[in-house]
Amino acid sequence: MKTDQETPKIKSSLIAGVMICGIVAGLIYWFNQESPPSHTPQQVVSPQPQSKTIVYETLEKKDKNIKRYPSTSVELKNISLHKKPDDHASPTTLKRAGRFLRGDDLERFSDEKVYLPTVNTPNPNWKEKLGHELLRFQPEGVKVALAHEQSYLSISKGKGRYMELIVVNYINPVSGNTAFRALADSETGQLIDTWDQTHSERPVQIKFTQHQD
Amino acid sequence: MGIKSPQHIILITVLVTGTLHGCLSSGGQGGGRKSSEVAVQNSTMSVPEGYGRLLQDNPIILSGNVNLEATADLSKYLRSTPDFITYNNNLMESCEGSGTQGSIESCYEVRKDRATALPLTAVSKRWAFPVTTSEFAQVNAFGHIKKYIDRYHNLIRDLYTYKANPNTPPPLNFYETAIPRALYTTKAQWYGGQSLVIYADCDLPGNANFTPSDFTLCFGSYTEYPQVKMAQDPSVMHHEFGHGISQVMMNFRNIAAGLPERSNISYAFYDEAGSIQEGVADYYSYAMNGRSRFGEWGLIRFANAGRPVDENDTLHAPGISRNVEERLRYPDYLTYDSSEPTATIEDVHYAGQTTSHFLTAFTRDLQETCSMTFTQASDTVLYLLTESYAELGDLTGTASDHSAGANISEATINLGSGLDSSGVRISKDWVMKVAPINYRNFFQKFAKYAYQILNKGSSTRCNGFNYPLDNLEKLLDSYGLLLFKTYNENGGNANNGNSGTNKQVTAANRLKSVLISKNLIKLDSSTDSSPFFVFDKRADILSAVANLQARGNITQISSQIPSQLDYNNGNGEISPGEVVGIALNLYNDSNSTMAGVEVLANDWDHTKDDGGVPKPCNSFEDAWPLSTEGAAPSDGSGSSAGACQWTTRTNGTAGAPTETGESLHPVCFVQVRDGGTTKWATQDALRISQNQDPNKCLGGTTNRKDCYIRAIRGADFAWYSKINPKTSWGKTVPDESGSPTFNSNNILLFEASPDIPPGTVFDCRFRVRFTNCTECFTKQTDSNEDDWLDYEYSGPLPFKILHFQFTVID
Numbered sequence A: 001m002k003t004d005q006e007t008p009k010i011k012s013s014l015i016a017g018v019m020i021c022g023i024v025a026g027l028i029y030w031f032n033q034e035s036p037p038s039h040t041p042q043q044v045v046s047p048q049p050q051s052k053t054i055v056y057e058t059l060e061k062k063d064k065n066i067k068r069y070p071s072t073s074v075e076l077k078n079i080s081l082h083k084k085p086d087d088h089a090s091p092t093t094l095k096r097a098g099r100f101l102r103g104d105d106l107e108r109f110s111d112e113k114v115y116l117p118t119v120n121t122p123n124p125n126w127k128e129k130l131g132h133e134l135l136r137f138q139p140e141g142v143k144v145a146l147a148h149e150q151s152y153l154s155i156s157k158g159k160g161r162y163m164e165l166i167v168v169n170y171i172n173p174v175s176g177n178t179a180f181r182a183l184a185d186s187e188t189g190q191l192i193d194t195w196d197q198t199h200s201e202r203p204v205q206i207k208f209t210q211h212q213d
Numbered sequence B: 001m002g003i004k005s006p007q008h009i010i011l012i013t014v015l016v017t018g019t020l021h022g023c024l025s026s027g028g029q030g031g032g033r034k035s036s037e038v039a040v041q042n043s044t045m046s047v048p049e050g051y052g053r054l055l056q057d058n059p060i061i062l063s064g065n066v067n068l069e070a071t072a073d074l075s076k077y078l079r080s081t082p083d084f085i086t087y088n089n090n091l092m093e094s095c096e097g098s099g100t101q102g103s104i105e106s107c108y109e110v111r112k113d114r115a116t117a118l119p120l121t122a123v124s125k126r127w128a129f130p131v132t133t134s135e136f137a138q139v140n141a142f143g144h145i146k147k148y149i150d151r152y153h154n155l156i157r158d159l160y161t162y163k164a165n166p167n168t169p170p171p172l173n174f175y176e177t178a179i180p181r182a183l184y185t186t187k188a189q190w191y192g193g194q195s196l197v198i199y200a201d202c203d204l205p206g207n208a209n210f211t212p213s214d215f216t217l218c219f220g221s222y223t224e225y226p227q228v229k230m231a232q233d234p235s236v237m238h239h240e241f242g243h244g245i246s247q248v249m250m251n252f253r254n255i256a257a258g259l260p261e262r263s264n265i266s267y268a269f270y271d272e273a274g275s276i277q278e279g280v281a282d283y284y285s286y287a288m289n290g291r292s293r294f295g296e297w298g299l300i301r302f303a304n305a306g307r308p309v310d311e312n313d314t315l316h317a318p319g320i321s322r323n324v325e326e327r328l329r330y331p332d333y334l335t336y337d338s339s340e341p342t343a344t345i346e347d348v349h350y351a352g353q354t355t356s357h358f359l360t361a362f363t364r365d366l367q368e369t370c371s372m373t374f375t376q377a378s379d380t381v382l383y384l385l386t387e388s389y390a391e392l393g394d395l396t397g398t399a400s401d402h403s404a405g406a407n408i409s410e411a412t413i414n415l416g417s418g419l420d421s422s423g424v425r426i427s428k429d430w431v432m433k434v435a436p437i438n439y440r441n442f443f444q445k446f447a448k449y450a451y452q453i454l455n456k457g458s459s460t461r462c463n464g465f466n467y468p469l470d471n472l473e474k475l476l477d478s479y480g481l482l483l484f485k486t487y488n489e490n491g492g493n494a495n496n497g498n499s500g501t502n503k504q505v506t507a508a509n510r511l512k513s514v515l516i517s518k519n520l521i522k523l524d525s526s527t528d529s530s531p532f533f534v535f536d537k538r539a540d541i542l543s544a545v546a547n548l549q550a551r552g553n554i555t556q557i558s559s560q561i562p563s564q565l566d567y568n569n570g571n572g573e574i575s576p577g578e579v580v581g582i583a584l585n586l587y588n589d590s591n592s593t594m595a596g597v598e599v600l601a602n603d604w605d606h607t608k609d610d611g612g613v614p615k616p617c618n619s620f621e622d623a624w625p626l627s628t629e630g631a632a633p634s635d636g637s638g639s640s641a642g643a644c645q646w647t648t649r650t651n652g653t654a655g656a657p658t659e660t661g662e663s664l665h666p667v668c669f670v671q672v673r674d675g676g677t678t679k680w681a682t683q684d685a686l687r688i689s690q691n692q693d694p695n696k697c698l699g700g701t702t703n704r705k706d707c708y709i710r711a712i713r714g715a716d717f718a719w720y721s722k723i724n725p726k727t728s729w730g731k732t733v734p735d736e737s738g739s740p741t742f743n744s745n746n747i748l749l750f751e752a753s754p755d756i757p758p759g760t761v762f763d764c765r766f767r768v769r770f771t772n773c774t775e776c777f778t779k780q781t782d783s784n785e786d787d788w789l790d791y792e793y794s795g796p797l798p799f800k801i802l803h804f805q806f807t808v809i810d
């Protein structure tokens, strides 16, 4: 099953293919294969990353502001998740506003005609806000490589909340990298829930020393 | 990419390997498979296409020398017969699904390390490399993990198709399996279908890990002995792979249902889920080699960090044996390290030994009682572990696709899949902290499946016989694990969780499993101790917050808290604007060892609405506060939604009209002046009396209930391994200096608003329980000694309530 975001890309590529009749065959091949054959002419391959390829962006604290840019190959050196897992969402997974629904009463609210009040509004700067949340307690030099996997609309007690499913990779040159998956608020960037944390045989112990009078 | 015939070869190899265990030493002295010790030059052209060579076991076992040097020439332990690796040009392989569903083209691959973008490439289509090279380690990892991956996929396919058969509901099926129907269509059998990437030569000194966020395993080497790699020790790799597939099993139902969230195999530096999981992972290693210890080369030889899995192993201290009186019993051996038997160490690996020893003993029992081969018996244990983890990790709350006696939409485990007010799935909080995996719940679930599969209804799945349940109960008891009264077949559903079929444990089988009243856990009141420890050193807390955040353990910190924790003054008191760590000084007032002590600081159902103002209920065991001190008015007769005696069925989410007046409340109340008297009230009452803008509450204007003091989510529960009789936790687990080492799992983190008026007095009402507690899981008022229902963990009854009262000092 493909996500909604992929559809326009495929459609526009197909239109381009029709216009450039010499490469129609190549396009049809691409559509069927979901990945371009190595001999596909350069001009018909979308410059966008493949739909199943994860795009990483680096969040970095610079002069109290969060800088966001496409992750460099050096930053991604130790990050191995480069492909989105196949989208095997179950047949009951429903959508609204192009987002997967999550929570209560999903069947009803998947009908866009049913009014759904929301408690937040997606903010185009949610990643910067998230970066601020993720980095404000971190030591100098720590960065975050962020992968955005999916957008959700969570419904609870008849109200919607926009959320983003992300993979957070902390790049810490001193104490080592860490990673986990999370849901973040699409407006404030605040983390809502986390999972898929690393299971280490020898985790670094966090020590707490007692106060001595 | 699918290779057919070689897989069959491997299959046969697995079966043969399974039967080989009997040839190996069970005394733990390093095995008897000594090789000819003639060096085999593993050159490219010495093998056919698609082949390479593996170290058939770790170098200690192959050499028969427990003191083998790090610099030893490992080529002496290669056999000349090549091993089939893969005909693929890269070190990667596909996996079959079931029938036409669930096949995974890129199922697993091996790369050198995280900096390497692609799996290893064959040289002249061959996989033979000199034994000292990283390439050899990669091929060795591939070959050994491939054996387990094949065994795993064969087992799960067999369960899905024949043994558990989720597509056939009862009564045609003889038990309710937790394996979901959509297992293969959603590729839930392989965590959604992504490639497991194995880094065989990772930059991870003396360590190994499993990272579910990118589905990777990492195997390091020793800084002091760079030649020694974890990837040379199959037992270590199989342990780590065991973590991976446990995580996969825990999420069978979640992935099949299309949920984005995942359950974790553990949640803290020390918790019982994590400790059981370490024992289970040690067992995974045992299931492949049948040996009495694991990690002979990767852990024992160079890090003194191996673990036996059988009392017969000579690593054990004197006094430990397979004799029923001398087993590695819970909770006595939770902090036991065989290499340092007098030390007490709160660590998941050592604590996990009770689990591994029980599982190996149960395997032997299946071999003897059911005349099973080692492979049949260990496959049966893996089957029961699969069912147990699939149900325990279930965030859909349904436990099975066909729960008998319950409507499918009604939850039977982990309360339910609804969202709480902050958007977190309630079931996820249940799995993580509210009703988490502990030694009682885990072995009850394991026993339920053992009963239903091997014993119930004249089952003949004990290799044609009916497995006697007394065997299991007596064995569990010999490990101190018969801590449950029933098999809880009827689940935890609010409507039918205390009715329906529910097999009871034979009480006479409980001889060594000790249950203690919850009333015997207290705060240490001795004159030389403080009932609490407060940690507020800036550097410590900043490091803790940064670490816990980077690991994904904690989510939000209030924007009211400055990012350098400038208010943290290290005076051992709670001051405005600080992030503080709090540990209760817990005391065991009984004559037996208490274990699996958990303190909860999350929101719970302990207030009642009084004319629009929530007030603390005083009808619980703590009878706090007095009616004259601000308590909610009494319920009067009867109990209905909104009353103190009524525990919310939906963790406070339903509201009107289903559960009018039901909501959760944070743990901390505050003293406010009310005319001439002081009363205990909500933090919002203090805010109103202070005329404070709700914008300045820790959680902002929509979170006024914990405006001034707030437990940090993810650090709102604490675990303590065990407390010896008549003493405190601190004195049970001392370090060399005699005082305890506090780890992150021992500490609750709280934020204190910069706007708290100095001198303000707070009272936080924590809920505390422990695993071997009489009343914390079994409902004493139920005539069948059934378990508390899932929803009841939102309330006071399954817990001991302990108060932490403090004055904020500037």
Ligand SMILES: [Zn+2]
Binding pocket: A201, B239, B240, B243, B278, B281
């Ligand atoms: Zn482990």
